[in-house]
Amino acid sequence: MRSVELPRRARRVAVVMAFALGAAATVPQAAWAAPAARTTQVVTWAASADRLDTAVPERTHRVVVRTSTGGSALRIRLSNAFGEQPVTFGRAYAGTVASGASVVPGTNRALSFRGAASVTVPAGGSVYSDPLPGTVRPYADLAVSLYVRDASGTATGHRMGHQTSYIAPTGDHAAEDDATAYTQRTSFRYYLDAVVADAPRGTGAVVTLGDSITDGAGSTADTNRRWPDFLARRLGDDRRTPVKGVANEGISANKLLSDGAGQSALKRLDRDVLSQRGLRTVVLLEGVNDIKATPAPTAADVIDGYRRIIARTHAAGACAVGATVLPYQGWGEWNANGEAIRQEVNAFVRESGAFDAVVDFDAAIGDPAAPTRMLPVYDSGDHLHPNDAGMKAMADTVDLRALRCGG
Known part of the structure; x- marks a missing residue:
């Protein structure tokens, strides 16, 4: 078999010795000043982007995914690859699934985009979030909640997820742990097309x-x-x-x-x-x-x-x-x-x-x-x-x- 050199994409990040998403919330801030380990960004979940139905503003999507590799510094990638108009996400959260659309209390944490809670993704574009401090387990069921503040035209996402995700049809419910607002079930995975973690170098x-x-x-x-x-x-x-x-x-x-x-x-x-x-x-x-x-x-x-x-x-x-x-x-x-x-x-x-x-x-x-x-x-x-x-x-x-x- 041909030998191929892996591109070098190592990053210096802080690694917390926790074993569940959100555990780093209890770690003193000083811990993040410790010398960083040598790591590399690795995709832990992904699904192909495609055209879905009509994009709807003022709703929250709770997309359920399972990781493959574990790591730290979780990032998500949001895609508007097939949209004709920009999409503005008001907030995005990631937490550990409890059951259905509910999230384990204390694990649902806010993601940011260049330090801001909100991000606008242009038509045809995509964006990665900032790294989320903490550790993600392998084979973890994650709920990624996306509040779509403004959208029109065609929604981007994955059509046949073989995994139930959820929609709160009105308003921003991304930060909520319980499933009350998520009254709609779907096999579509709206906007989320990759999840990345920092894993040991190599x-x-x-x-x-x-x-x-x-x-x-x-x-x-x-x-x-x-x-x-x-x-x-x-x-x-x-x-x-x-x-x-x-x-x-x-x-x-x-x-x-x-x-x-x-x-x-x-x-x-x-x-x-x-x-x-x-x-x-x-x-x-x-x-x-x-x-x-x-x-x-x-x-x-x-x-x-x-x-x-x-x-x-x-x-x-x-x-x-x-x-x-x-x-x-x-x-x-x-x-x-x-x-x-x-x-x-x-x-x-x-x-x-x-x-x-x-x-x-x-x-x-x-x-x-x-x-x-x-x-x-x-x-x-x-x-x-x-x-x-x-x-x-x-x-x-x-x-x-x-x-x-x-x-």
Whole structure:
């Protein structure tokens, strides 16, 4: 596997030896004057930005996410990538989920933006918050509450979260611990597209670029059983690997080559993937939605798309891991021509040497007795999307050493 040097993004920050978001609130201010440790910013959660519904002012979104790596100095990234007008956030808070829309008392703390409580994000733009003192646990369920003071046009966010988030339809309720005002439930994740933590220097992140299979379709909602979630657990439990952060950049029905459900993987690569902090490795699982389309691209078209993503990933100082396209006979759009393209594309992934490493998802969950189909034990029932067991089998197939990228 090609050795790739990780870009140096270390920062000097204060580290508090606490083990829950908000614990630093009890630490004397003098503690923050202690000599800083050497750390690096690493994405601990992310979701691809897309067009949602109409932006609504004077409401509060409580977005529920789960971290991958732990660390300190939490930051959030707010995106207005698809907005036609600026969005003004009056306040933003982050705390630990108690249950539903409620937050553990004492953990919900205000975020700032260049020292201010409020921030305006221009159309097409994004912004990071200032670091929040304290420590974030790995696999923590966080509630990020965003009071949208002024907005119009199209809202930006992630459409299929497979995780319930909440809306307070009127007013600013970001600072509140209880769930009373959050009367609406949604699977959309409005405006929040990344969460970053400071981790020990040398820690890296993997970004999974894909479609609905990566996004979690077929897995049980509100249980974090997407294959990148299982991968995050494996990375966290393995003391030998410095790759700890996992960012899920899947979009349901996404294509490699053309826009549709979200921008194509080629078009969104810079924003969703290469911009993530601490990026070490990209795992590419795209192509099935191109292949099963009518008309379908040729295998050469798909392979050319792969080569372009590989080249841009390498230019960004990260490595590219290719994943084989899963079998899907039984899905309504399956046909023999698409299957022939899938086989040719998968042969390229396995045999060309173009990728730094390969993850053979096709072999992991395909039926050896019927190679065009998924094993029934891994099938969610639609013959395209794996169930929880299939998602775990996919994650278990990943060679964690392949994600280190020579580091």
